[in-house]
Amino acid sequence: MSAAPVTRLKDDTLLSAAYAGDTQAFEELFNRHYSRVYGVLFRIVGAPEDAEELALDVFLRLHQKRIRLDADVNVTGWLYRSATNAGF
Numbered sequence: 001m002s003a004a005p006v007t008r009l010k011d012d013t014l015l016s017a018a019y020a021g022d023t024q025a026f027e028e029l030f031n032r033h034y035s036r037v038y039g040v041l042f043r044i045v046g047a048p049e050d051a052e053e054l055a056l057d058v059f060l061r062l063h064q065k066r067i068r069l070d071a072d073v074n075v076t077g078w079l080y081r082s083a084t085n086a087g088f
Helices: 011-019 023-045 048-065 075-087
Strands: none
Touching: 011 023, 011 075, 023 048, 023 075, 048 075
């Protein structure tokens, strides 16, 4: 049985793979969620450059923090909450 393409995997599965060193999995997470994270931050800070810098910081924290991977981890919720916190 072959592995599913990363574009069809759930966020928590991608995050787990990213934490195991799979850069393609983290890239997929980034591509899925960047525009939403950027949009939240742009609405808060109002400056495109600041929103972009903060969005990249949020993803860097996701990569470095290694959030706890429970069965019910909500990567989207974590990113949204982190973006909101970063913007204020």
